Amino acid sequence: MKPQLEIEVVDLVVGWVKKNMQTNGNGHVELTENTDLMESGLLDSIGFVELIVFMESQMACNIDLTDVDPGEFTTVQGLCRIALRNDQAGKTYASSH
């Protein structure tokens, strides 16, 4: 079973992507935690950077992608797991958005 914290972070990210995704012809793309945000066209590089900035501000942590394969961090789940690895504080996020 997935830890509660991960579920909360996934919800946080999915909520942000739904609000900020590019609308150009992507209405048909189903957004799940395994959707590749870049390949699906939901986010471009700038959108992706904005998502990271948002996650860092919400989670009060630095997301370090230095040694991570891009294939790993472009899905919601991959990005959330990396963020949680970087997040030492272990807070809850449900109330922060």
Added chain:
Amino acid sequence: MTESTTFRGLIDGFVESVNRFPAREALVVDGERLSYLALQRLADKIASAVLQHSEDMSPLVALLAHRSKTAYASILGILSAGKGYVPLNPKFPLERTRSMLALSGCRILIVGKEAFQQLPKLLIDAGRPLTVILPDAFDEGGLSSDFPQHQFVPSKKMADGDTFSSGPKINPTGIAYLLFTSGSTGQPKGVPIPQSSVRSYLQYVCDRYDVNETDRFSQEFDLTFDLSVHDMFVCWERGACLFSVPEKSVMAPAKFIREHQLTMWFSVPSVIGVLAKMRLLSPGCFPSLRYSLFCGEPLSAAYAQRWQEAAPNSILENLYGPTEATIAISHYRWNKTRSPEECVNGIVPIGWIFDGQACSVTDANRKAVPVGVRGELCLCGSQVTTGYWNEPARTQEQFVQLPGAGESPWYRTGDMVQQDADGCLYYLGRVDHQVKIRGYRVELQEIEAVLRRACGTEQVISIAWPVENGSADGVVAFVSGANDLDHDRVLDHCSRVLPGYMVPRKLYLCDEMPLNANGKIDRARLVCILKGEEK
């Protein structure tokens, strides 16, 4: 010896490298490593198939594939067969691909497996019978029965090729490749590049950067972008190895550069911005790079400085050149102490025209302006093509004679520049509505033509937005006079006919367009609205 026997075509450097370094790695793609000999064998097989089906003597072969093993081998195969290649992009909308294929007049189409899904739709309305070569398919499946008007050549019908090391004779004026750029009338325009132009480029650049067989080149650019020609052929000219950057790493290639110890980097400057924002650009993080080249859009001083710190052992150059002048035609070498002073509006100069090529900065009457005065940059020389593909009117407009500058045609770039007393060129903007979005050349009028049809109104303005450090990342549009506008339907239509980078990110519906003192739509005011929204 006559010129035709000594002329080196685009393919000849690769062939020489096969002979010199058959076992050295030529290509790393999708986790696979291919030696020069292995890559040549694949290319020869494709060249054989092309020659076997070239009854109509067409000089061009189209290629629908995306940075795959088959894509690279096909480019080499087409050139080995003495033809020019026309790259088509599986990421582009079908309608655009269909239009490019029709305009090219190609009767042979090579398709990589990454484009199999869209192939049937493309074939339905191809306009003329095609020979479709499928190196990645063992057999043609049901294609022959579904499309009896076309002929299919799957891999089982492709014989191993002869070695084309002595290949068909290359004609210097023959086309090496035909690329399509955005056209203001709503239809892409073809730019044919002769073998002799690309040979001039290769010779100059290989010497300038002292390329050798131990080099490891990046390959980020789509094959429909002429900067990919630099990646492939500068690399293979000297026996170096080409590293195709996986699609997922194109946005953030930091780990890829380190893992593969690349020595030659070439990309659009916006990659620097993304890496910096993701904090993947720490000082000294790319020690292996010995050259870092940027092209395709304005390079900001801040980005240049940042990259230079990340790649301290590399020489950083800003290259400039429209497709019509073959890849790049001017360069500026960054110097961390001197260069920040030399930037205009925080943008790195585009520098000096390559030796042997010529430039002139002209006024509206096409007369050369004095040093320091702004004007349109015009180009002439062996790297400059002679005109557009089957478009005499456009050719006449853009390729002109300049008063007192001889008989040779000069290409009017549409770029506003000024030149200092030392000959250094400074890019100041466009004289028209062409913009660069993530390095791609875009005519805003082309987007507006599509929007007008979709919205049923003439009052449409598109604006490159957001712009950061001199580079646009996308486009937005303002629409007026369209009641009950269905945003999703309009944007869906745009994404069916325009490549992703040209599809507006957002539509703004306004009651009426703001006008300036001359009664023209006030674009500056619209930009202010966008800036206000940003705050």
